[in-house]
Amino acid sequence: MKRINQMPLHLMLLPGVILVFIFAYIPMSGAIIAFKHFVPSKGIWGSDWVGFENFRYVFELPGTTQVIWNTIFIAGMKIVAGLVVPIVVTLLLNEVRKTFFKRTVQTLVYLPHFLSWVILSSILIDILSPSGGIVNKLIVALGGHPIYFLGSNTWFPFTLVVSDVWKEFGYGTIVYLAAITAINPALYEAAKVDGASRWRQIWHITLPGMLPVIVLMGVLSLGNVLNAGFEQVFILYSPGVYESGDILDTLVYRIGFIDTQYDVSTAVGLFKSGVSFVLICVSYWLAARFANYRIF
């Protein structure tokens, strides 16, 4: 096969490369602020070098270990649930024959994405109230005891994850539904001819067809492994659940409240990025090495 001139491809990439260089890589050099004691009048470059001092400061604060554990736990659960739920919903939606119903549900599930946590917090406090909220009324009707979802350390992380997944799963379903449409219909026809049940069709055709996108979304979501969701947690947490709900970002926020410590917050950001980067690299390498598959 004659190799045709590649130049057009490189030229196509050029504008993107330049823009990213200007707006991502140049500012990225400013991340060096994480290793300095930032004094605004000296600017980023003129401030004194302090090495890992900022990192050490955060990690030596009392309770940081607990906070990091909380962050990983909550973020981890969100990543898993955030993968599984949209996939399941997409598969269910795919089985729906009535287009109108399908389209309506698709539209409706995207709506929560647009409501801010400020608004959702009052709703959540209301429905999760242990003394009259709908959810607990249901639990009691089914024979259980009321649960203090937002106020107990046992339940708070769970509440965070469920409400977040509820808010964002619509987004994932869009991607997966688009992926399903790319599956060749001929495959389904052939399978039917072979007598495969709907379930087998899903298992052997739909899911494998979605697999590249699922893997992609999964690996990219590793980028959030230390991002437990600042805005949500900040609005919903309270002193009674600091123990299980305090995350890295809320900790940094409270530190910065007194003094705007950009050096410390950048250091924490770098730490988070570093961990994500390592995880993504490892996943990429594993897939390349063992499945000969490039995730991206």
Added chain:
Amino acid sequence: MDSSMGRKTFAIVNYFLLGVLAILCIFPVLHELAISFSSAAAIAAGEVNLWPIGFTTSAYEFTLQREEFLHATGISLLRVLLGCSLNMLLTLLIAFPLSKESVLKFRTGYVWYFVFTMLFSGGMIPGYLIVKNLGLLDSIWALVLPGAVPIFNVVLMLNFFRGLPKELEEASFMDGAGYVTSLFRIYAPLSMPVLATTGLFTIVMHWNTWFDGLIYMNSLQHYPLSTYLQTVVVNMNLGSMSLEQLKQFQAVNPQNAKAAQVFLSIVPIMAIYPFLQKYLVQGMVIGGVKE
């Protein structure tokens, strides 16, 4: 052979589950809608559930009358227009070469060049400095250029492109076409679902992002709608209001103004979404070449 009983049961259960899910999703939105039409007193007392109490349109009047609101909407529309066009074009231009595994030299290098920036950033200050030094402060370009390359969308699209059969392109090369033709005449038209998906995402991103408006724009008059809403809604600082303003506050409790604002900002997206849905589910109809 599927028992039609089994299928029917499944279908019923499926519809029920999805229906419940949809209701769970729409309930808070209806609640907000009700609040936006309710009176301040009723909202303050927490009486409003799914139906307005003390029906009033004052929240909407208050919002729509403000010249700043309309102006901010205009800015957001402009931002979406410029930003999304740029984003979509760049997404295509970048995803296409990157999808040419084993053809493009340094492909993996390029990919990591882009993906790396999704993970690492210099933070708010360096970002602000670069925009400032380029003289873009207070202009629409400060909202459009920094995010011009949406890496996530690029990766989605490149993934999709990879899945298209190579024969399509090879056929066109035989006819003497080049890569540019291939991209715009063959790949793009076949990619409606992913184009619609990334298109939706970029529209929503540009419509909803508010923080950049706050730091790059120097006055409330230049805020896009999302940033403007933050000012009117989230940070209504009682303390800075005079007794007169507070009296107005009485009539338009932040919660109903807040709700009205939320609505007004959701409406455009919800208008576009059904339109895009058509493309989202468009199957692959490949003229003549089927695997």
Added chain:
Amino acid sequence: MNQRKLRLKVILALLSSIAIVSGCSNANNGNKENTDAATQNASPTQSEAGSSAGSEAVSPLGKYETPITLTVGRDTGANEKYPEGDSVENNVWTRIYKEELGIDVKVAWSALTGDQYDQKMKLAIASGNLPDLMAVTTQQLAQLVENDQIEDLTDAINKYPSELFKKVFEDDGGIAMKSATFNGKIMALPMQGSALDSSNVLWLRKDWLDKLGLQPPKTMDDVKKIAEAFTKQDPDGNGKPDTFGLGITKAIWGGSPNLEGFFNGYHAYPTIWVKDGSGNLAYGAVQSQSKQALADLQTMYKAGLIDMEFGVKDATQVNQDINANKIGMFYGKMSSPFFFMSTASQDPKIEWQSYPLPSVDATPASTQQDFPVQYYYVVKKGYANPEAVIKIFNLQLENSYGSNADLTKRINDQLYAHANDSEITSTQVVSAPIIKGGLPTQNLNQYLNINKAIAEKDESVLANNVEKTNYKYVLDYQQTKNPSSYGTWAIVGPTGPFKVLNDYQNNKQFVLTEFIGAATPTMVTKKSTLDKLVLEEFTKMIAGNKSVDEFDKFVQDWNKLGGDQITKEVNDWNASK
């Protein structure tokens, strides 16, 4: 923290709330201050531009012959409305500054008061992009001084103050200026507020008290009894056990409702620095008096007198409960009516009444007060005319309180040009001035004058436009129960909280924080951890998840986590004052 700024701004808002006024004249009988500004302005002095320390007559309101420019980073109000063609950059005040003072004010950037403004201000500092004039917080001020980024204002303040300016900064005993002084140099112009206005009061549903045949509370025992009655005896008469005795939020401190007032009743001052028995400074939360307060709160919580979900509810939700007739008692501020006025104004049967803080023993309770200054105006280093800032403030004060009829008329003619549009007038009078601040007893005087006018049927005691207008609103509500006049009446009316504040002032029943400096080094690194500890432990103790006997251990932990280091630093600061 934002709640405190909120309160301050309320004071300032009341300070210059609009007057939809018929006449433009100022009856200034109440104001004895006389400036010689009248003569000054009649003939603008020359050669103000580039004036240096020297022999020329310096005038507080002197105009610059050659106009000078001043760039400003400023905040804007939430609901501003300018007349056609005007904007935050070009409005009645920017024109007045130019005409009267020869200062051309250019707005570099503007952002909404509160978080957004703070964000932009900190960004400006961090990116090295200071405008000539900007308001900064205490902490930023200390940093800017340390990094030599701002001008020394000592000369300007010593040479150019008007009489009013001096009064504004002398009436508080000089603490505001003191807090802006570093090494003997005044480095900023404080945004003067009022400590008095931040006093805590106890708010009660008087109609519930009457219904249940109870007397207003004088002691903490009374408070407990009332809380119990409110919880158990169905005061709202709806047959459901859905009421609580005392309202508190998950944040515990700050704003309305708060718990500081409750603790003050036990002579504990949990969020400020006070003198302990031996003359040293100590932090209120770890004082032993807090222990009894916590114990009583725990008892109340166990008895169901406090909402069991208080730990997850923020102020918005608790205020919702207050408005829904679920809570009949809470500790708040003089501005608390703003939070219940949407329901109380509609239903005259709802009667909220404020009372002085009850005490746990024979010693009357003192309220803790916030430091009146939260923001400081700073001038960028190298700016040639720092006195311009003083002059601007002089001019604004002159217009608010001054007796210079000429000047005031000139300005008011412009300010009230759109008197029939309350939003525009409000914007022009309240939001548009670039320097904010006023007399500490501003609102107290308003209350005293208005009520004197009502009692003696004598309007001449009303000192300025603001008082005149609000007098009308108070009368309006008294006579017609007009809901839109409720807010004014509830705050400065005869039964309003200022009656309590007046007593506090006269009987010296207040405690101001002793520490007014910027955060010490250990505060910067450890205070957020310590605050978190206090919140966590107090919440646990109130909710009964921890015994109050663990209080001493809590104090030990607090010290170990940096508390004793901070205390030492605070005392060092105190010694070096």
